[in-house]
Amino acid sequence: MPAFPVAAAEAVGDARLRGNLRHATHTIRDKRARAVAELPDWPELRAAGAAVKDRTLRHLDHYLERLERAVTAAGGHVHWAADAAEANRIVTALVLATGEREVVKVKSMVTQEIGLNAALAEAGIRADETDLAELIVQLGDDLPSHILVPAIHRNRGEIRDIFRDRMADRGRPAPEGLTDDPADLAEAARLHLRRKFLDAKVGVSGANFMVAETGTMVVVESEGNGRMCLTLPETLISVVGIEKVVPTWRDLEIFLQLLPRSSTAERMNPYTSMWTGTTDEDGPRAFHLVLLDNGRSDALADTVGRQALRCIRCSACLNVCPVYERAGGHAYGSAYPGPIGAILTPQLRGVTSELDASLPYASSLCGACYEVCPVAIDIPEVLVHLRERVVRGGEVTVRGTRTVIRPAGGHAAERAAMRAARWVFDHPGVLRAGQRLAARTRRLAPRRRLPGPGRAWTDTRDLPPVPAEPFRDWWRRSRGEGSGR
Amino acid sequence: MSGREEVLRRVRRALADVPAGETPADVPVPRDYLRGHSPADPVETLAERLMDYRAVVRRTDGAGLPALIARLLAARGTRTVVVPAGLPAGWLSAADGVERVPDSAGQTPHDLDAVDSVVTGCAVAIAETGTIVLDGGPGQGRRRVTLVPDHHVCVVRVPDQVVGSVPGALERLVPSRPLTWISGPSATSDIELSRVEGVHGPRTLEVILVSM
Ligand code: SF4
Numbered sequence: 001m002p003a004f005p006v007a008a009a010e011a012v013g014d015a016r017l018r019g020n021l022r023h024a025t026h027t028i029r030d031k032r033a034r035a036v037a038e039l040p041d042w043p044e045l046r047a048a049g050a051a052v053k054d055r056t057l058r059h060l061d062h063y064l065e066r067l068e069r070a071v072t073a074a075g076g077h078v079h080w081a082a083d084a085a086e087a088n089r090i091v092t093a094l095v096l097a098t099g100e101r102e103v104v105k106v107k108s109m110v111t112q113e114i115g116l117n118a119a120l121a122e123a124g125i126r127a128d129e130t131d132l133a134e135l136i137v138q139l140g141d142d143l144p145s146h147i148l149v150p151a152i153h154r155n156r157g158e159i160r161d162i163f164r165d166r167m168a169d170r171g172r173p174a175p176e177g178l179t180d181d182p183a184d185l186a187e188a189a190r191l192h193l194r195r196k197f198l199d200a201k202v203g204v205s206g207a208n209f210m211v212a213e214t215g216t217m218v219v220v221e222s223e224g225n226g227r228m229c230l231t232l233p234e235t236l237i238s239v240v241g242i243e244k245v246v247p248t249w250r251d252l253e254i255f256l257q258l259l260p261r262s263s264t265a266e267r268m269n270p271y272t273s274m275w276t277g278t279t280d281e282d283g284p285r286a287f288h289l290v291l292l293d294n295g296r297s298d299a300l301a302d303t304v305g306r307q308a309l310r311c312i313r314c315s316a317c318l319n320v321c322p323v324y325e326r327a328g329g330h331a332y333g334s335a336y337p338g339p340i341g342a343i344l345t346p347q348l349r350g351v352t353s354e355l356d357a358s359l360p361y362a363s364s365l366c367g368a369c370y371e372v373c374p375v376a377i378d379i380p381e382v383l384v385h386l387r388e389r390v391v392r393g394g395e396v397t398v399r400g401t402r403t404v405i406r407p408a409g410g411h412a413a414e415r416a417a418m419r420a421a422r423w424v425f426d427h428p429g430v431l432r433a434g435q436r437l438a439a440r441t442r443r444l445a446p447r448r449r450l451p452g453p454g455r456a457w458t459d460t461r462d463l464p465p466v467p468a469e470p471f472r473d474w475w476r477r478s479r480g481e482g483s484g485r
Numbered sequence: 486m487s488g489r490e491e492v493l494r495r496v497r498r499a500l501a502d503v504p505a506g507e508t509p510a511d512v513p514v515p516r517d518y519l520r521g522h523s524p525a526d527p528v529e530t531l532a533e534r535l536m537d538y539r540a541v542v543r544r545t546d547g548a549g550l551p552a553l554i555a556r557l558l559a560a561r562g563t564r565t566v567v568v569p570a571g572l573p574a575g576w577l578s579a580a581d582g583v584e585r586v587p588d589s590a591g592q593t594p595h596d597l598d599a600v601d602s603v604v605t606g607c608a609v610a611i612a613e614t615g616t617i618v619l620d621g622g623p624g625q626g627r628r629r630v631t632l633v634p635d636h637h638v639c640v641v642r643v644p645d646q647v648v649g650s651v652p653g654a655l656e657r658l659v660p661s662r663p664l665t666w667i668s669g670p671s672a673t674s675d676i677e678l679s680r681v682e683g684v685h686g687p688r689t690l691e692v693i694l695v696s697m
Contacts, residue, residue: 020677027678044518055512058503061496074661080488082495090488132684133675149675156676182676186684197685198594198633214660224632224671224686231628231663232594242492247509249660253652254518260614264674267534268614268651271686272666273628279663281590282627293492301499400495 003358003416005423008327012427017153017328024152025319031265032316032372038267039257048254050376053310056212056247057300063212063245064291070215074277076287081239083399087292088119091204091237094288095125098235100201104193106219106229107131108206109313110241110292112144112335113348116204127204128170128196130225132189139166145329145337147315148263153328156180163188171196193225203229203284207240208312209255210289213248216276217289220259220269230273236284241292243300243309255312258374262314295348301397304385308343310375317369317379323362326427332359339369343382350398351390352405354416360386361420390417521650527612528643532694534615538669539682540690550640550695555579557638557691558602567603567630571623576604576640588626597633603687604638605631608664610647611654615669617641617692618654620662628665637687639667643694 011017036042056063068078079094081087095103103120105111105127117127117138129138136151137144140162144150151159160180167174172192178184205226209218217238219226230236246255260269278287299305318324318338329337333355334345342359351357360383369379389396391414393407524530532542545553558566558580565584568577577585586592586600606624607617617639619625631637641647648654658664671686682688 024678039522041518041522044515047515048518051512051514055509055514058500058507058512059509060500061493062509064493064496080492082488082491086488130685131675132673136675149678151675159676182679183681185676186673186681190684193685194598198598211660216660222671223673223684225684227628227632227665228685231632242496250652250655253655256651256655266538266668268611268616268666268668270538270668270670270672272664274660274664274666276661276663279621282621282663283629291492293495297492297495297499300496301501303502397499400491400498 002333003354003419004327004331004333004362005358005416005419007331007333008362008423011328011331012326014328016155018326020153020155021325021328024146024149025325028148028265029316029319029372032262032319035261035265035267039261045254045257046374046376049258049312049374050310052246052251052254053375054307056245057243057306057309060242060245060300063247064242066212067210067215067245068291070211070213071277071287071289072215074215076215076277076289079288079290081290081292081294083294084114087114087239087290087294088116090290091116091239092120092123092125094235094237095120095202096123098202100125100235102126102128102196102200103202103204104196104200104229104233105129105134106203106205106221106226107134107150108204108239109144109147109335110206110239111204114239114292114294116239128193130193130197130229131221132186132223132225135189135193136162139163139170143330144335146318147313147337147340153330156182156185159185163192167192197225197228197232200229200233202235202237203233205229205236205238207238207244208259209252210240210245211247211249211252212245214276216249216274218252218272218274220256220272222264222270224271227271227273230275231283233284235286235288237288237290239290239292241294242296243311259312259314262312262316262372262374295350295399297400298350298397299344299347302347302385305343305347305382307377308340308347308382310377311340311344312375313340314374316372316374320368320372322364322366322368323424327362332362339363339379340377343377343379343386346386350396350405351386357390357414358416358420360384360390361417361424364424387417390414519650520652521648522613524612524649527647527649528694530612531610531615531641531643531647534613535669535692538615539672540615540669540692542692542694544694544696546696550693551575551577551579553693554604554638554640555581557693558583558604561602561636561689563601563636565600565602567597567600567626567634569603569605569624569626569630571625572604572606573624588630590627594629594633597629600634602636602638603630603634604640606640606642607646609654609657610641611651612647612649614651616654617667618658619665619667620658622662628663631665631667632686635683635687636689636691637667638691638693640693640695642697645697
């Protein structure tokens with residue numbers, strides 16, 4: 001993967017992609033604001049959500065063991081995977097043991113993160129994505145570009161072409177004379193996938209939440225493909241990051257209010273499935289839970305970066321991010337794009353590659369992501385912290401072992417980082433959006449000292465206050481509309 | 486070292502900053518959010534919000550229920566209907582000429598795919614989110630019966646099965662049961678964010694609010 005600025009520069013040149021993205025992110029963000037405004041206790045819910053996650057993370061070993069006991073007692077099997085390769089080995093072995101060579105999949109970022117489909121393919125197992133957007137991505141030999149709507153970069157004409165040209169390769173071909181009407185395209189997906197659902201013997205999913213107290217797994221979705229994969233097959237395998245555990249049943253009352261409204265901007269998503277182990281004659285006869293670390297414990301070891309593990313993958317931060325809006329999701333080079341990707345990926349993978357070192361710079365630090373985050377992750381704080389790591393090096397945990405990494409001075413990583421920063425500065429729209437927000441939220445900005453690498457500099461100087469009005473706005477206002485561009 | 490020991494070892498080492506004596510309860514969780522947002526009339530709110538999500542809402546009382554169900558099935562041209570164990574006998578008493586298919590473990594998904602409609606009750610309904618929750622109890626069937634047939638008629642007893650909010654619903658539910666929360670029919674917005682109803686789940690959800 002190229003570093004962020006290289007990939008972003010390509011995306012910026014693609015006018016259609018930018019148009020699709022801009023339309024989508026603005027539509028969702030406006031709807032989200034209305035859905036959130038309906039709940040007068042949103043700030044309290046947000047604080048509670050952050051606190052529950054902090055409690056869980058500070059005692060993660062305790063809750064994982066508790067979860068394991070509860071799932072096992074309910075008839076499920078729990079497996080532990082330290083990294084992607086181990087998780088892929090476990091899932092592959094479980095599928096092969098059923099004698100099946102095909103699995104149906106519910107949309108799951110974690111299986112994207114570990115490259116499960118490719119690992120299964122190597123073992124001769126075909127994995128079919130069943131979420132409409134994931135199907136579009138899979139048929140198009142493409143990568144997801146958004147957490148919630150992975151095919152957001154495709155418009156209806158492109159989707160029609162992909163269905164028409166590629167559906168036959170993986171089963172039922174697209175209907176004759178398929179139009180680009182979304183209803184028609186959804187119907188084509190329904191027909192293409194129907195038989196796969198009805199015949200499926202093995203389903204693979206992730207989960208949005210796991211309840212330690214009861215062993216309950218929770219999946220939220222809209223289309224019903226999730227319910228199909230979670231209930232019709234005989235064997236269900238769920239691969240879930242260790243950070244997705246919540247302590248108690250009651251805690252779901254917080255997250256089932258925060259997630260749908262932050263994510264799809266609905267009061268509730270059309271379907272939520274909850275299951276605890278296996279149930280006689282209702283749903284899969286075998287349930288396997290694969291608990292995945294893959295760098296999460298390394299992020300946990302960083303007391304500043306740890307908060308990224310609170311993330312409930314709602315995608316609200318993507319939709320408000322001026323950098324994401326212009327660069328597109330592919331530029332981030334991982335399953336996690338946007339602001340959360342910029343802080344999560346370098347923690348999961350380390351900052352040794354050029355791409356990962358550039359991600360903390362793929363931001364204007366405007367703070368909009370923090371404002372919308374339902375679990376109050378201070379993304380700008382973590383970005384600045386990770387920039388310090390790139391530039392200064394220092395002690396980090398890599399695969400469970402404390403290591404000192406060298407500063408990236410003169411190293412390719414620093415060049416990548418600087419290029420990313422320059423990319424942001426070269427895109428006036430990005431910077432402008434950043435500055436506006438900085439002005440609006442300046443009361444939250446540090447008063448006298450910068451966090452992270454700027455700290456030493458502010459030891460002897462006062463930080464200039466963020467102006468009440470960005471210079472560009474002032475110029476335009478005082479010099480007349482349009483003349484200041 | 487097994488994956489389990491390795492992951493737990495890494496997690497414990499990562500938490501070196503957490504004082505040895507600290508317990509989970511020492512990390513405060515403020516729960517000063519509201520238990521509900523007290524809609525003035527929960528049943529009215531439920532109806533409104535269900536309709537917002539494109540569910541069809543009907544109202545009747547106990548006496549009118551069998552005739553209403555029969556009418557809804559007839560209007561769809563339903564010839565076969567899945568009947569969950571424990572569905573009150575009277576509910577389908579007026580549905581003449583409709584073949585009853587009992588929900589059974591032996592049924593394959595393909596068998597279910599050939600059925601036109603399903604009629605169920607529910608465990609609880611949430612007013613402010615327009616959600617009905619099924620827990621596999623009497624009259625609700627296995628999870629798949631409300632998934633594969635294209636038409637789902639769900640009966641909610643009002644007001645006693647209606648709660649205002651999500652916290653109220655969780656209080657009433659038993660986590661060990663398989664739970665399905667349904668808010669409107671199956672839908673997708675994956676193509677240019679245009680909402681399309683009915684992808685894989687039932688394309689039509691009709692909710693009958695029965696006053697008891
Ligand atoms: S970081 Fe916050 S806003 Fe972004 S996806 Fe995660 S929970 Fe949502």
